[in-house]
Amino acid sequence: MNFESELKKGKLIIPECNHCNKIVWPPSEFCNQCFNEVSWRTGSSKGKIIEFSKQNDNYFGLIEIENSIRVLGKISSGIPNLGQHVKIEKCGIKDGSYYFEFLLI
């Protein structure tokens, strides 16, 4: 599986090292601890808000998924709070950049 071709389809897949029992992030073919090849699986669509701010009327924030993957994304519903749970509404690649959009849950 290829991370970017899946992300282009709107799917977040997660590289995991079965030797070290850890998620490898940013996504890579090889574990950054033991250099073994990673295996890929479907990731959780849920995360929590680590920090956030707002530009114009749009909230954006740092979201942590599965306690290890951290990304900046839009938070597109309501007023966020620290530690609040969110789910991925949309993700993909636009003009070469990843994008993530989250909804409060």
Place this chain on the structure above:
Amino acid sequence: MTKVGIASYGITKFSKEDSKIESVLLNSVKKLFDSNSNLNRNDIDAVLVSTNNNSKYLSAVLSEMAGIEPKIAHTVESLCNSGTNAIVSAYSYIASGLADMVLVSGAERYDSPGQVLEWDNSRGEFKHPIFWASIFTKSYKREFSITDEELAIVPVKNHKQAQNNPNAISEKLYSLEDVINSKKLTDDLRLLDCSRPCTGGASILLASEKTCKNCTDNPIWITGIGQKTTSAGFTKNMTFSSMVSTQEAASTALKMSKRDAKDIDVAEVHDAFSVCEPMALESLGLSDKGKGLELINELYATNNLKINPRGGLIGSGHPLGATGLAQTIEITQQLQLCANKRQVDNAKVGLVHNMSAAATSSTVLVLEK
């Protein structure tokens, strides 16, 4: 191991000028030679260029334009702390004996490609530095119960101090109200909280102890170096209210120089955004946790120029590849007691703090007479 000292330096005015990178480099090198008549081009063993510019082979190009035929010539790039990385490389060449005299020249154009780290996809579509700066600011304000109004003292102070720096881009004083009322970029960041990309160049000539003493009566020595890179991606930072790489770099540099933070008489710190100044002061050990702004307010109220006497990045402008060199030149002038209206009384020990990409990498230098 030989001591390594600063034998000469040159700097251009920071501006929004549309100049070729090669001519920005050459301008500061010309000033470096103009300011010291004891220099011989044939003594220069290495030429290092610090820039994020996409032009290739710039060290060889600069060498040819400046009439130098060095043994070693290459570019050093590390986003915003390219300049101090190049100084550390020069130091290492001299300390190892591979070179005796090294010219380090940094330059950038206002439209530098180094402003955005395209690789860092963990930032999603929020790759511009204003977004990490907003997260840092929000986190710092929350952690220490700080307001936007309190943070506004940083640009007020640094623009004021820049008025005595003839090379600074800033030509205006700003009030706290000006900062608060400047364009809102995000809920946590205003336009005047930001340093500005600009065109500028700065060069330093480093040499071994003996050579340095032969060509200047007023050498300044690099006595401490500390560097730390914790990651490349912004989201790998585990705290957003302090700078881990800066803490580690400072502790290494102070240890090497056998100094303590309280020995520092004057410092240039990397105020890319308002919040970076108090955070840097705290991470460098120059103030207690959460007390950076108290120190800044106290210095401002007493007209004490100890922190960012040239106006820092916010007041001087931020030509990425030249910034670390410009900071080092300021501390050199302070220790030589030739900083004119910016002079900090009796400055004996100085510090430079230069960092990259949301504090994922930091360099700290200690300089002494």
